[in-house]
Amino acid sequence: MKIFDIALKDLIRSLRNLFAIGMMLVAPILIVGLISMAFGGMNSGKVDLPELKVGVVNQDVPPAGLPSMGQAMVDLLNDPSVSSWLKPQAMPDETSARSAVDNQKIGLAVVIPAGFTASLLAGKGGSDLVLVQDPTLTVGPTVVKNMAGSLMDGVTGARLALGMVSQSPAADSKTLQNVSSQFQAWFTNFQRTLYHSPDTALAISAPAANGSTPASAAQNMMGLVMAGMMVFFAFYTGAYAMMSILREEEEGTLARLFTTPTGRTTILAGKFLAVFLMVIIQSLVLMGAGTVAFKIVWGAALPTALVVMAQVAAAGGLGVLLISLVKSSRQAGPVLGGALTGLGMLGGLFTVAVNMPAAFDMVTRATPQGWVMQGWRMVFTSGQMADVLVPCAVSIALGVVMFIIGARIFNRRFA
Amino acid sequence: MSNGNALEVKNLRKNFGELKAVQGINFDVRQGEIFSLLGPNGAGKSTTISMLSGLLAPAEGDALIMGHSIRSDATAARACLGVVPQDIALYPDLSARENMVFWGKMYGLRGAALKSRVDEILKVIGLVERQRDRVGTFSGGMKRRVNIGVALLHKPQVIIMDEPTVGIDPQSRRHILDNVKDLNAQGMTVLYTTHYMEEAQELSNHIAIMDQGKIVAYGTHDELIRLVGEQARIELTLNTEAGRVLDAWRTVEGVSRVSAEDGKATLLVNDSNRVLPRLFESANRCGARINGVDIQEPNLETVFLHLTGKALRD
Numbered sequence: 019m020k021i022f023d024i025a026l027k028d029l030i031r032s033l034r035n036l037f038a039i040g041m042m043l044v045a046p047i048l049i050v051g052l053i054s055m056a057f058g059g060m061n062s063g064k065v066d067l068p069e070l071k072v073g074v075v076n077q078d079v080p081p082a083g084l085p086s087m088g089q090a091m092v093d094l095l096n097d098p099s100v101s102s103w104l105k106p107q108a109m110p111d112e113t114s115a116r117s118a119v120d121n122q123k124i125g126l127a128v129v130i131p132a133g134f135t136a137s138l139l140a141g142k143g144g145s146d147l148v149l150v151q152d153p154t155l156t157v158g159p160t161v162v163k164n165m166a167g168s169l170m171d172g173v174t175g176a177r178l179a180l181g182m183v184s185q186s187p188a189a190d191s192k193t194l195q196n197v198s199s200q201f202q203a204w205f206t207n208f209q210r211t212l213y214h215s216p217d218t219a220l221a222i223s224a225p226a227a228n229g230s231t232p233a234s235a236a237q238n239m240m241g242l243v244m245a246g247m248m249v250f251f252a253f254y255t256g257a258y259a260m261m262s263i264l265r266e267e268e269e270g271t272l273a274r275l276f277t278t279p280t281g282r283t284t285i286l287a288g289k290f291l292a293v294f295l296m297v298i299i300q301s302l303v304l305m306g307a308g309t310v311a312f313k314i315v316w317g318a319a320l321p322t323a324l325v326v327m328a329q330v331a332a333a334g335g336l337g338v339l340l341i342s343l344v345k346s347s348r349q350a351g352p353v354l355g356g357a358l359t360g361l362g363m364l365g366g367l368f369t370v371a372v373n374m375p376a377a378f379d380m381v382t383r384a385t386p387q388g389w390v391m392q393g394w395r396m397v398f399t400s401g402q403m404a405d406v407l408v409p410c411a412v413s414i415a416l417g418v419v420m421f422i423i424g425a426r427i428f429n430r431r432f433a
Numbered sequence: 434m435s436n437g438n439a440l441e442v443k444n445l446r447k448n449f450g451e452l453k454a455v456q457g458i459n460f461d462v463r464q465g466e467i468f469s470l471l472g473p474n475g476a477g478k479s480t481t482i483s484m485l486s487g488l489l490a491p492a493e494g495d496a497l498i499m500g501h502s503i504r505s506d507a508t509a510a511r512a513c514l515g516v517v518p519q520d521i522a523l524y525p526d527l528s529a530r531e532n533m534v535f536w537g538k539m540y541g542l543r544g545a546a547l548k549s550r551v552d553e554i555l556k557v558i559g560l561v562e563r564q565r566d567r568v569g570t571f572s573g574g575m576k577r578r579v580n581i582g583v584a585l586l587h588k589p590q591v592i593i594m595d596e597p598t599v600g601i602d603p604q605s606r607r608h609i610l611d612n613v614k615d616l617n618a619q620g621m622t623v624l625y626t627t628h629y630m631e632e633a634q635e636l637s638n639h640i641a642i643m644d645q646g647k648i649v650a651y652g653t654h655d656e657l658i659r660l661v662g663e664q665a666r667i668e669l670t671l672n673t674e675a676g677r678v679l680d681a682w683r684t685v686e687g688v689s690r691v692s693a694e695d696g697k698a699t700l701l702v703n704d705s706n707r708v709l710p711r712l713f714e715s716a717n718r719c720g721a722r723i724n725g726v727d728i729q730e731p732n733l734e735t736v737f738l739h740l741t742g743k744a745l746r747d
Contacts, residue, residue, distance in 0.1 A: 023538045027524070034526050270522035274583075277486040278539040279512040 020280050024288025028262050029295055042255045042300045046247040047307050053243055054312050070158035071124040073109040080135035087138050087173060088130040091147070094169055095128065095162070103158070112148070119150050126151045126159045128166070138173050238398045241315065242370040244308045245394035248301060249387055250362045252329050255300050256337030257354045259293040263428070264347040276432070286428055290421070294334045301326050317397040321406040325393040328410035331417030332386040336361075338424035342431070361385045370395075386420070389413040439464040439591045439622035440485070444494035447480050454480040456646040457494065462591075462624055462639070467617050469633040470626040471733060472643035478626040479519070481643075482595045485624070486516045499590050512541070515589030519596045521576045525569030529560050529579050532568055533586060540587035550586055558582040574605040581612060591622045598632065610635065630733040642737055649740045657736045664689060665705040666735045669698045669712065670725035681715045688712075692742060701739055 032038050072095060078088025095106040107124070109115040115127035129148035137146075147166050151159040263286075266272035275285050305326075308314040316322050340357060344350045362368065365387025366378065382388030393409040396402070440462035447455040455477045462468040470478045483489040485496055487507055496503045501510035523532050533551045542550060555561045558578040563571070568579060577597065584592055594613065598606040613636055617623050627633055633640050634654055642650040642657070650657055671678060675693040682700060683691050687708040690701040702708040705728050716723050729735065 019543075020539065023535065027527070027535050030531075031524065031526050269524070270518060270520050271524060273488055274516065274518060274522040274536075275539060276488055277511060277514070277516045278536070279508045279541065280539050281508070 020284050021288040021291055024275075024285060025291040025295060028259070028289060028292035029299075031262065032259060032292075032296060038258060041258065042251060042296070043303055043307075046244075046251040046304055047311070050240075050244045050247050050308070050312060054240060068158060069103050069105060070126060070155070070162070072104060072106045072162065073115040073118050073124040073127040074106050075109045075112055075115050075127065075129045077111075077132045078130045078134040079132055081139075084135055084139060087135040087169075090173075091128070091130055091134075091166065091169060094165060100165075104162070116150050119152055122152060124152075125155045126162055128162070138170060139177055141174065141177060239370075240312055241308070241317075241398050242394065244304070244312065244314055245398070246367040246370040246391060248304045248308075249329060249333075249365070249390050249394070250358075250367045251304075252297050252301060252333040252390075253336055253358050253362065253387060254354070255297050256293055256333035256335075257340050257350075257358060258337070259296040260289070260337040260341040261347055261350050261354075262292065263289050264341065264344065264350060268347060272432075282429070282432055286425065286432070290334070290338060290425070293337055294330055297330045297333045298326075301329060317401045318403075321397050321401055321403050324403070324406055324410045325390070325397055328393055328413035328417070329390045332390050332413040332420075333417070335417030335420035335424070336386055338428075339420040340424075342424040342427035361387050364388070366391055386413060386416045389416065437464055438462065438497075439466075439499060440468075440624060441497040442481075442485070442494075443496065445481065445484055445491050445496060446493040447477075447484060447489060448492050453646050455484070455491075458641075458643070458646075458648045460641050460648060460651055462622060464590075464622050465617070465620055466638040467613065467623040467625060467636045469637040469640045470624070470643055471628065471630065471633040471640050471737075473628050473737075475645075476628075476643040477646040478628075478643055479595060480646075482516075482593055482624075482626055486514060486593060487511050512587070513590045515584035515587065515592040517581050517584045517592065517594040517597055519599060521573075521580050523568045523576060523579055523583070526567055528565050528567050529555065529571070530564040532579060533583060536583045537586045542587060550588075554582045554585055557585070573601060574608070577601065577605060577609065581609070585616070589621070591624065592616060593624045593626075595626050596628070597625075598627070598629065630737075634733060640733070642733070642740065644737070644741045650736060654733070657733060658731050660736055660739065664701045664703055664731055664735060664739070666729040666731070666738065667700045667702055667705055667709065667712070668725075668727040668729070669700070669716075669723050670696060671698065671716070672722040672724055673720070675721075678716050678719045678721045681719050682712060685711045685715055690739060690742070692738070699738065701735065 074092055074095060076088045076092055078086055080086040080088070092106070095104060106128075109118065109127070112127070112129045115124075115129060118124045119127050127148075127150040129150070131146070131148065134147070147170075149159065149163055149166070263272065266275070272285075276282065305314075305316055309316065340354060341350060344353055364381055365385040366382040367387055369378075370391065382391065389409045389412045393406050393413060396405040396409060399405075438461045442458060442460050444457045444459060445455055446453075446457050458477075458481065460468075470481065472478050480489065484491045485498065485503060487503065487510070491504065496510075498510040499513040501507075501513065503510045524535070527535065530551060533554060534547060537547045537551060552561075555564050558581065560575065560578060560582075563575065568576060571579070581594075581597070597609050597613075601609075610632065613623055613625065623636075625632070625636060637654065639651070639653055640657060641648045650660060675696070675698050679691050679693055679698060682688055682698070685708065687703045688700055689703065692699050700708075700712070709726070709728075713723060
């Protein structure tokens with residue numbers, strides 16, 4: 019019972035500490051929230067682009083009898099399907115368009131040169147579209163660039179197809195016009211569908227993990243980012259919670275505890291229990307917040323539970339070990355900050371969404387954080403128990419070893 | 434305990450490397466008495482208390498608290514003991530009540546018994562209205578009251594108070610001294626450590642004077658005073674370096690001890706009325722002038738000076 023009394027007392031003290039709450043719960047949620055906002059509505063499968071003002075300079079004069087590709091470009095930019103985010107406006111010339119970009123009145127200038135139609139239909143270069151963008155913008159201009167490229171590809175494809183049709187003995191001008199109209203209609207619809215339809219023409223999704231609903235690649239990435247932050251802050255919590263023993267030593271309450279008829283083993287056990295409980299509570303809260311706020315799908319229950327256990331064991335064990343090596347709470351701050359940040363970086367917690375070289379993967383296995391993160395990766399990719407067993411087993415083993423060493427050091431220190 | 438002793442200390446020793454902090458001390462504390470350990474800073478009082486309360490393991494020797502050995506039966510010994518540490522040892526972010534409930538649990542109290550005992554102690558220390566407030570918001574005096582209250586929760590038979598009045602205002606000090614007397618009146622045995630002679634004088638049935646890890650004297654107040662006979666303590670302030678004058682004073686009849694520090698000479702004399710004129714005469718002959726005279730009748734400070742050659746508050 020006394021073990022639980024001591025653990026409960028430590029829990030209450032931690033939960034009343036605003037700094038601790040901030041670091042354990044608020045900081046990881048905020049960081050993931052910022053990342054989530056930066057990538058927009060990735061988890062819903064939709065991409066909401068920020069509004070982009072586009073200045074259009076159409077200098078194209080098509081050869082007689084031919085449709086204007088410059089006007090086709092203008093029509094594409096003015097299409098209703100992109101009107102929610104694309105705001106084109108006609109500009110008199112390239113100079114004024116460039117000036118408007120420089121002054122950040124528009125985000126992108128599209129300059130359609132004279133002879134654009136002729137060179138495009140002839141399949142020759144020399145009169146290319148000029149795109150001048152605000153360098154601080156990335157997504158919007160890139161989409162417009164892709165739209166323009168897609169148009170030019172489509173025209174080139176149509177030219178080649180019409181060329182082939184025209185060589186047919188049955189081809190006449192009516193047939194060619196028919197083929198051209200059908201192609202144009204198909205192409206326009208395809209463009210709309212590609213970029214702005216709930217049922218996108220091209221969808222990428224991750225294979226469904228066993229027992230869970232299929233998640234998009236974007237959702238899995240958010241899940242990994244959240245897991246990375248959760249692992250980082252879980253290890254911080256493990257160490258911070260164990261710092262209570264240093265604080266009690268400095269407050270004099272630890273000495274007072276030793277004067278009561280409560281054994282030292284009981285006192286230390288109570289403190290260790292508080293560490294593990296803190297990490298468990300933090301993990302559950304962050305997972306809940308991830309589900310509610312960021313729609314993260316955590317995967318099948320059993321593998322997820324096992325990884326959480328491994329996370330708790332490793333974070334608690336490392337916390338006990340690190341604090342056992344430190345003499346005071348003042349010393350603990352910089353030591354923990356440096357050690358945990360360094361190990362977190364080496365463990366790959368900050369590069370979960372990036373394809374790192376294989377050699378780095380080896381480095382991550384040298385840290386307990388790396389093994390826990392590997393467990394989360396398995397949860398989000400295969401979701402199979404067999405795949406999470408090894409990283410979890412290693413994490414738990416590391417946690418136990420670190421705990422035993424740390425506990426022995428504490429026992430000797432307070433003997 | 435059948436022999437009537439609440440505490441028996443037997444040849445207790447503690448070293449910290451080369452430093453012999455406690456060098457084989459022995460004393461007994463009768464049940465129901467107030468016993469003071471009096472000595473300057475660094476005498477070994479706190480180290481002795483730490484060993485008795487289970488914070489430090491003795492290098493040698495043993496102590497029995499209500500018959501329980503601190504070495505072989507430590508848990509039972511600590512169960513009989515309440516400890517009021519010198520510094521406040523409370524959780525500042527818990528309320529007074531929460532602190533008491535926690536510490537009560539550490540002493541094995543539970544449920545209704547714990548609740549009623551906490552209510553009782555809060556009343557005794559006068560903090561019923563502030564029981565839900567965090568201890569960190571309390572004044573120093575209030576914290577001390579909670580500090581003492583925690584030690585009383587489990588109704589200990591022996592209570593150790595380690596210099597409880599250091600650094601506090603006279604009013605709070607008075608309050609604490611009255612508390613100690615009240616506790617004793619209720620039958621509690623009190624082991625009280627202090628370097629304030631007047632506290633030891635006011636409170637104690639028996640006093641042990643400690644210096645450099647040893648007990649240099651032990652007994653009642655009157656017994657200790659008799660160690661120095663009827664000797665008075667005279668403090669003289671000189672206008673010059675004391676050197677030659679001290680040598681001269683050592684030869685004056687009736688002077689038993691002479692020491693000097695910070696421009697003041699301290700002498701133990703048999704009859705201050707007779708000796709004082711001789712001291713003035715002697716100083717004149719050496720060309721020194723006495724600027725100030727302070728005569729103190731025999732007290733524990735005198736005893737300490739007599740036994741150790743230095744002032745109690747050095």
